[in-house]
Amino acid sequence: MESIEQPKQDDLSQLVSLVEQAHQSLAQHWIGDDFVIELLLASIIARGHVLAVDVPSVGKTTLAKALAVILELDFNRIQFTNDILPADILGGSIYNASEAKFTFSSGPIFTDFLLADEINRAPTRSQSAFLQAMEEGYVANDGVNQPLSNLFL
Numbered sequence: 001m002e003s004i005e006q007p008k009q010d011d012l013s014q015l016v017s018l019v020e021q022a023h024q025s026l027a028q029h030w031i032g033d034d035f036v037i038e039l040l041l042a043s044i045i046a047r048g049h050v051l052a053v054d055v056p057s058v059g060k061t062t063l064a065k066a067l068a069v070i071l072e073l074d075f076n077r078i079q080f081t082n083d084i085l086p087a088d089i090l091g092g093s094i095y096n097a098s099e100a101k102f103t104f105s106s107g108p109i110f111t112d113f114l115l116a117d118e119i120n121r122a123p124t125r126s127q128s129a130f131l132q133a134m135e136e137g138y139v140a141n142d143g144v145n146q147p148l149s150n151l152f153l
Helices: 009-027 034-045 060-070 086-090 124-136
Strands: 075-079 091-096 101-106 113-117 138-141 144-147
Touching (some): 009 034, 009 060, 034 060, 060 075, 060 113, 086 124, 091 138, 101 144
Antiparallel strands (some): 091 101, 138 144
16 A cells, blocks of 8 residues: 655645635625635535535626636536537537548537536436536547546536
8 A cells, every 4th residue: 555645734834825815716706605615615626526506696607707717727618408419518520521531529518617507407418428527537439538627627
């Protein structure tokens, strides 16, 4: 069994300072409970995902955009509807006539920070494709795995 190297105290102090600064910046964009901000920041550190459910107009989208800006992450948003297809989320192969071959065109999931709005409205196949990509960290297309961003949240 490998031993785990303990982080240096300076590194931990710097991380705590950065998290506190991010918390203060995000608090300016959120009118809800501070726990939501703490959960968002913890999910980034843990490389996880967050499901934010709340009443309309409390600033969930604004908070997500602000977090992406503060952390300097690429940001995309998907509005899930009842007619969205897996390819609308993941992307797919597009025929390039000038080269006479198919090339992969990435969908909006290929970003650092993705806001998936109202996922419950999407058909189950689209939800499954989205959740599978989140879990596995890549999109399989024509037998080739297209990796998502290492920072994907």
